[in-house]
Amino acid sequence: MKIGIVVFPGTNRERDVVIAFERVTGIKPIIIWHRETTLPSLNMIILPGGFSYGDYLRCGAMAAHSPIMNEIRIFAAKGGYILGICNGFQILTEAKLLPGALLPNASLRFLSRDCYLKIERNDTAFTRGWNKGDVFKTATAHGDGNYFCNNETLKQLEGEGQIVFRYSAANGFVNSKDNQTNPNGSINAIAGIVSANGRICGMMPHPEDMVDPLMGSEDGKPLFQGIMETLA
Amino acid sequence: MNKAQQLVVNESLAKEFGLSADEYQKVLSIMRRTPSMTELGIFSVMWSEHCSYKSSRVWLKNLPTKAPWVIHGPGENAGVVDIGEGLAAVFKMESHNHPSFIEPYQGAATGVGGILRDVFTMGARPIANLNALRFGSPENSQTRHIVDGVVRGIGGYGNCVGVPTIGGEVNFHESYNSNPLVNAMTVGIARKDRIFLSVAVGVGNPVIYVGSKTGRDGIHGATMASAEFDEDAATKRPTVQVGDPFVEKLLIEACLELMATDAIVAIQDMGAAGLTSSAVEMAGKGGVGIELNLDHVPQRETQMSAYEMMLSESQERMLMVLRSDRINIAKQIFEKWELDFAIIGYLTDTGHIVVKHHGRIEADIPLAPLADEAPFYKRSFSPYFKPKPIEPLNITMDIERSLIKLLGCADLASRSWIWDQYDSTIGGQTVYRPGQSDAAVVKVEGTYLGLALTTDCTPRYCQADAYQGAAQAVAEAWRNITAVGAKPLAITDNLNFGNPEKPEIMGQIISVIEGIKDACNALNFPVVSGNVSLYNETCNAQGENISILPTPAIGGLGVLDNVSRAVGNALKENFQLVIIGETKGHIGQSLWLREIMGQEAGPPPTVDLKTERKNGNFVRQVINQGLVAACHDISDGGLLISIAEMAMAGNIGCTLDAPECGMRPEAYWFGEDQGRYIIMTSDSDELIQKAKQQDVIAKLIGYTGGDCIVMPSGAMITIIRMKAASMSFFENLMKV
Numbered sequence: 026m027k028i029g030i031v032v033f034p035g036t037n038r039e040r041d042v043v044i045a046f047e048r049v050t051g052i053k054p055i056i057i058w059h060r061e062t063t064l065p066s067l068n069m070i071i072l073p074g075g076f077s078y079g080d081y082l083r084c085g086a087m088a089a090h091s092p093i094m095n096e097i098r099i100f101a102a103k104g105g106y107i108l109g110i111c112n113g114f115q116i117l118t119e120a121k122l123l124p125g126a127l128l129p130n131a132s133l134r135f136l137s138r139d140c141y142l143k144i145e146r147n148d149t150a151f152t153r154g155w156n157k158g159d160v161f162k163t164a165t166a167h168g169d170g171n172y173f174c175n176n177e178t179l180k181q182l183e184g185e186g187q188i189v190f191r192y193s194a195a196n197g198f199v200n201s202k203d204n205q206t207n208p209n210g211s212i213n214a215i216a217g218i219v220s221a222n223g224r225i226c227g228m229m230p231h232p233e234d235m236v237d238p239l240m241g242s243e244d245g246k247p248l249f250q251g252i253m254e255t256l257a
Numbered sequence: 258m259n260k261a262q263q264l265v266v267n268e269s270l271a272k273e274f275g276l277s278a279d280e281y282q283k284v285l286s287i288m289r290r291t292p293s294m295t296e297l298g299i300f301s302v303m304w305s306e307h308c309s310y311k312s313s314r315v316w317l318k319n320l321p322t323k324a325p326w327v328i329h330g331p332g333e334n335a336g337v338v339d340i341g342e343g344l345a346a347v348f349k350m351e352s353h354n355h356p357s358f359i360e361p362y363q364g365a366a367t368g369v370g371g372i373l374r375d376v377f378t379m380g381a382r383p384i385a386n387l388n389a390l391r392f393g394s395p396e397n398s399q400t401r402h403i404v405d406g407v408v409r410g411i412g413g414y415g416n417c418v419g420v421p422t423i424g425g426e427v428n429f430h431e432s433y434n435s436n437p438l439v440n441a442m443t444v445g446i447a448r449k450d451r452i453f454l455s456v457a458v459g460v461g462n463p464v465i466y467v468g469s470k471t472g473r474d475g476i477h478g479a480t481m482a483s484a485e486f487d488e489d490a491a492t493k494r495p496t497v498q499v500g501d502p503f504v505e506k507l508l509i510e511a512c513l514e515l516m517a518t519d520a521i522v523a524i525q526d527m528g529a530a531g532l533t534s535s536a537v538e539m540a541g542k543g544g545v546g547i548e549l550n551l552d553h554v555p556q557r558e559t560q561m562s563a564y565e566m567m568l569s570e571s572q573e574r575m576l577m578v579l580r581s582d583r584i585n586i587a588k589q590i591f592e593k594w595e596l597d598f599a600i601i602g603y604l605t606d607t608g609h610i611v612v613k614h615h616g617r618i619e620a621d622i623p624l625a626p627l628a629d630e631a632p633f634y635k636r637s638f639s640p641y642f643k644p645k646p647i648e649p650l651n652i653t654m655d656i657e658r659s660l661i662k663l664l665g666c667a668d669l670a671s672r673s674w675i676w677d678q679y680d681s682t683i684g685g686q687t688v689y690r691p692g693q694s695d696a697a698v699v700k701v702e703g704t705y706l707g708l709a710l711t712t713d714c715t716p717r718y719c720q721a722d723a724y725q726g727a728a729q730a731v732a733e734a735w736r737n738i739t740a741v742g743a744k745p746l747a748i749t750d751n752l753n754f755g756n757p758e759k760p761e762i763m764g765q766i767i768s769v770i771e772g773i774k775d776a777c778n779a780l781n782f783p784v785v786s787g788n789v790s791l792y793n794e795t796c797n798a799q800g801e802n803i804s805i806l807p808t809p810a811i812g813g814l815g816v817l818d819n820v821s822r823a824v825g826n827a828l829k830e831n832f833q834l835v836i837i838g839e840t841k842g843h844i845g846q847s848l849w850l851r852e853i854m855g856q857e858a859g860p861p862p863t864v865d866l867k868t869e870r871k872n873g874n875f876v877r878q879v880i881n882q883g884l885v886a887a888c889h890d891i892s893d894g895g896l897l898i899s900i901a902e903m904a905m906a907g908n909i910g911c912t913l914d915a916p917e918c919g920m921r922p923e924a925y926w927f928g929e930d931q932g933r934y935i936i937m938t939s940d941s942d943e944l945i946q947k948a949k950q951q952d953v954i955a956k957l958i959g960y961t962g963g964d965c966i967v968m969p970s971g972a973m974i975t976i977i978r979m980k981a982a983s984m985s986f987f988e989n990l991m992k993v
Contacts, residue, residue: 034595035503037419041685044702058593074683076417079503135412137680138673166416166680234682239700239821241688 026256028054029067031097033088038074038111038231045233049249059091068256069106070097072113074166074231084127084169085115094120106150106256107225111167114217114227123220123227124182125174127167131210135168139242140208140230142216143193145186149219150255151226152189154247160197161244163230165208170229172211172218182218190217190228266297274301280632287626295564295612295619300627302530302568303537306791309631312757313789316770320784321777326746327785328449334375334525335445336785337452338747340816342704345449347381350389350442350712350751350812352790357439360497361406366414367500367572368441373418374526377509378575380453380516381445384684385699386415388425388441389712389751389810393434395667395990400429403437405991410500411441412678417502418509421687422679424697426712429667432806435795440751440788442812444710446701453516455525455535457543457578457604462522464536464547464602465584467591468508468574470557474498475531475570504573504596511594512575520583527574533567535576536602537610541624546607551614555597563612563619578604638763644721647845647859656922657972659853660897661982663927666852669894670986671905692906694825695740695890696815707820709743711813715893716806718861721846723765727772727809728864732931734813735780736890739873740934741823742880743815745780750787750811755794755804765807766791773809779866780873782813824880826889827907833941834911834959837948838872838933840896842924848894849927862929869932875953876934884944887937897926897966899935900959901979904966910976913959915969937961 028046030039039056047053054071057064064070077088088094101107101122109117117123130136139162144155155161174182182188192207192214193199201207201214209229217228232245264270271281274297284292284300292300302308310317322330328345329337335349353368369386376383388411393400415422420443457464475498515521523543525535532554540547551566561569579587584600591598605611610627612620654662663669676691688698688707696709713733719726731748738745750773755762777783793805817823844850845859879885887907891899904910916925938944941957948955965975 035417035506037417037506038683040702041683044685075419076503076506079417079501081503134409135416135678135680137416137682138677164682166682168416231682234685234687237685239688240682240685241690 026052027067028052028069028071029057029064030054030071030073031057031059031093033059033077033091035077035079036073036075041233042071042073045236045245046249048236049246050253057093059093061093062096064096064100069108069252070100072109072116074111074113077112077116085112085119088116089119101225104222104224108151109227110231110233111229114229115169117225117227122225123218124178125172127169128171128173129169130171131204136208137166139163140165141193141195142190142230143197143199145188145191149189149223149226150252151248152251153254154251158197160193160195162235162242163232163245164234165230167229170209172215174212179212185221187218187221188215189219189226192216264294266291266294271297274298275305276301280304283630283632287623287630293619295567296622298564298568299533299620299622302533303627304631307529308534310789311631311633312636312791313766314633315635316767319770320774322783322785324781324783327783328452330785331787333454334378336747336749337379338785338814339449340706341818342706343449344701345447345452346444346708346814347376347379347447348442348444348749348812348814349375349786350440350749350810351375351788352751352753353439353441354436354753354790354793356497357407357437358435361403362410363497363499365407365410365439367498368439369411369414370500370502370505370572371528372441372443373420373505374528376443376445377512378453378524378526379447380451381447382513383420383443383445384686385444385697385710386420386422386441387710387712387812388439389714390425390427391433391438391716391808392429393437394431395429397431397434399434401990407437407439408675408678414500414502416680418506419683421681421683423681423687423699424691424710424712427672427675428716430716430806432803435797435803436793436805438753438805438808440810442712442749444708444814453521453524455523455539455542457523457539457545459522460545460604460606461581462578462604463581463584463600464549464604465577465579465587466554466574466599466601467577467596469501469504469571470555470597471566471569471571472557473561473565473569476565476568498570498572500572507594507596508573508575511591511596514590515587518583518586520579520587522578522580524575524577527576529570531568531570537624537627539576539578540604540610541628546605546609546624547602548605548611549602551612553599553601555599563614567612636757636763637760638767639760641723641764641768644860647850647856650854652923654853656926656968657974659849659927660901660974661978663848663852663894663898664901664979665982665985666848667986668848669898671983674987674991688820688823689741689825693827695737696743698741698820698823700820705819707817707823709738709741709815709817711737712810713737713813714808714810716808717846717857719769719807719809721861723768723807724772725861725863727769728776728866729861729931730809730811731773731776731780731782732864732866732869733892734811735782736873738813738815739877740888740890742877743817744877745782745813745815747783747785748777748811748813750784750809752787753790753793753805753808753810757791762804769807769809776864776866780870822881824885824888826887826903828903828909828911828937828961829886829907830909830962832886832937832939832961833957834961835936835938835941835944835955836896836933836958837876837936837953837955839930839954840925840928840933841930842920842928843930844924844928847927847929849923862931864931872932872953875948875951876936879944879947884938884940885936886939889935891933891935895927895929901966903935904976905980905983908976909961910963910965911959911961912967913969
């Protein structure tokens with residue numbers, strides 16, 4: 026199994042993903058520099074968190090035009106697996122590989138605290154490590170994680186089961202109006218979605234920082250276990 | 258022609274540049290002619306308080322700086338200590354006070370950027386940021402704006418560069434109304450055989466400029482940081498630098514990539530006084546000369562003069578001396594990261610700094626006298642008067658209501674509003690985040706080692722008794738590191754004071770340094786880096802000069818050989834609570850006295866350094882033996898506040914025993930005696946037995962469980978009520 030992590034100038038959570046993958050699956054992903062114009066043969070691409078190009082224009086907007094993105098589009102068109110975390114999710118929406126957009130948090134402040142996510146479906150490569158309805162604790166760290174899309178897209182996402190993670194209370198209760206449990210104000214408390222074919226996933230929180238009891242929780246492990254089982 | 262070039266260099270211009278008449282005479286005798294504008298600029302910044310420590314130097318040299326684990330003490334860009342397994346921790350704290358008042362966001366952001374560069378310039382990957390902040394009174398109309406800007410600035414920079422911000426402290430006091438303090442600390446990890454220094458050697462080696470382009474921002478920032486503020490401080494906004502954390506992130510990665518090769522001879526960041534100080538210090542330390550051709554300096558503005566380029570404090574720039582046969586390797590790395598890379602000069606054997614621009618020599622100064630003859634002053638000082646004891650008190654508020662009021666006061670309330678805006682988990686190595694333990698704990702990637710990090714100072718103690726207050730700041734840092742189970746190794750000190758030309762302020766400085774010295778010696782806890790920020794005074798609308806409280810912020814670092822042994826401070830169900838150390842009920846300068854009785858009076862608690870050491874060594878030992886499930890030191894607010902903090906952290910309450918008879922309940926519950934800890938254990942008998950053997954005072958004081966604190970009187974205070982009080986302060990202060 027070969028996993029590639031794409032690094033843009035300003036990406037800063039690539040090491041966290043490498044550490045998590047190695048710890049949970051024993052596999053060490055390879056790092057791919059954004060200026061590459063060819064991709065090695067890969068089973069999955071990960072776009073990690075950070076501030077690509079300083080997030081100066083709009084989060085992810087400039088990275089979406091990096092040279093490597095052409096190859097990533099081709100990879101996606103062939104049905105390849107792609108996971109975008111945080112800034113990676115923002116890049117995937119800017120690149121139109123996923124619908125919608127990430128707006129500034131409702132509080133207009135950067136938010137770094139733990140939150141709970143509810144698993145909406147467990148038949149994707151990204152969620153099969155959990156049961157449907159499971160709730161897990163994860164870290165957030167973003168200024169622009171407020172998921173938004175138009176009504177038509179929202180209808181499609183809800184109707185087609187493209188919402189995989191929703192912000193919730195510890196007991197699984199979802200209330201998109203509650204700024205404690207839906208901390209960034211996302212529409213319908215959406216924390217992560219998949220593409221229509223279920224192969225491309227974007228999520229704002231950071232399960233990669235929650236894979237070691239020493240750091241307070243192993244709740245993020247099933248993400249990597251599920252990916253491993255899918256690709257093995 | 259630019260305005261600066263039309264000016265005539267003379268004593269009155271020198272005065273405008275911050276040089277006294279005597280200092281200007283010294284310049285003339287070194288130069289044996291009238292200096293050029295650029296030369297005068299170089300002298301004025303190198304001899305500013307900020308760069309030369311001219312008021313504090315003679316006293317600072319008394320501080321202990323050595324221990325077997327110290328690799329580099331003060332004098333380098335940051336301190337370096339051996340943490341085992343072939344690794345070193347590199348750390349320093351530095352102030353960015355003046356810029357943060359003028360422009361809170363950029364002032365704080367560039368403070369973080371500057372301290373990060375001090376650490377990675379030595380070859381260390383930054384792994385943690387902390388910050389010690391002092392703001393004005395919550396009632397002051399500007400405070401909210403400054404808090405907002407400073408917190409956004411620290412977060413905006415630290416979050417983007419991808420270094421977790423995991424600890425710090427905050428105080429509010431009216432003396433900081435127009436002079437907030439922003440002290441930023443960075444900790445990095447390097448291989449101990451791969452530490453990079455700033456000693457430039459090898460005549461003929463090229464001098465390389467990398468990073469951002471040079472603009473006109475921050476010209477004379479070091480001089481600004483060496484003067485008091487007057488009412489038109491706002492007009493100094495153009496001297497505040499603007500930060501670009503994105504470029505800093507690229508610079509970190511590019512420098513660390515280059516540091517893995519053998520190309521670098523010497524490296525230093527361009528911080529205060531920019532190109533001037535980096536070039537002068539690097540060449541000076543190596544005993545060589547340096548020639549710069551400013552035509553090659555990457556510039557983002559047109560028609561910049563030599564004076565402007567030499568004094569610019571544009572951010573995210575580094576100066577390096579490379580091996581001449583490795584230029585191409587270095588160039589490729591910086592091109593990959595899309596950063597400017599320019600050869601702007603070379604080392605010479607002249608012992609002079611020579612600056613050329615457009616074919617003209619703009620400066621030619623001998624380096625040895627520039628450094629050796631830098632002014633220093635043994636300024637006059639007045640002795641410190643010990644405060645009078647407090648008057649008899651008429652107490653009307655009961656313990657329960659006092660507890661709730663204290664939990665909601667500015668200096669004790671929950672800081673989660675602040676730390677929620679700082680990315681504390683990036684890196685995946687954060688073991689204890691803010692609020693979960695006395696010192697932040699971060700694992701050293703790829704090892705079992707952990708670092709325990711803290712910043713501490715109680716300025717109201719320092720104001721009342723500078724010596725005791727300074728010793729207390731060091732002791733509290735040592736205690737916080739101990740309370741997680743780590744071995745305290747060393748400190749960085751960030752000394753913030755008013756105008757040293759006033760004898761009473763100079764008296765504070767001397768007493769503080771004396772207090773730090775004695776505490777460091779007693780605790781074997783040397784100073785390995787530091788920073789002095791003076792002239793923290795502002796003229797208010799009534800024309801009075803207001804000086805800040807003396808604030809020697811101490812940044813402490815400790816190491817855990819096995820990070821999984823670290824303990825936090827959250828209560829869990831069904832344990833016993835044991836207090837370590839003697840409770841005498843000292844209420845002078847306590848928060849209870851200030852918040853409940855409305856008095857800032859009396860002497861601060863005395864730090865008995867011998868007992869401090871004995872108690873701390875015991876606590877560390879029992880933590881490492883696995884006898885401790887949680888630990889918290891007793892500091893601001895006293896015993897009951899510490900217990901309340903532990904209860905709130907764990908969402909578990911406790912039932913407390915009655916105080917020893919004879920002591921007033923207020924003094925028992927809220928007194929701030931030093932050298933004390935609360936330990937949560939499942940075997941208090943064994944713990945107390947062990948304590949007795951080591952002559953440490955230990956006493957069972959209660960049991961954990963439930964959802965409230967049950968007082969000996971039977972009064973119950975729910976955690977929900979305590980949390981509501983604790984959260985209310987920032988909610989009200991920052992309410993939209």
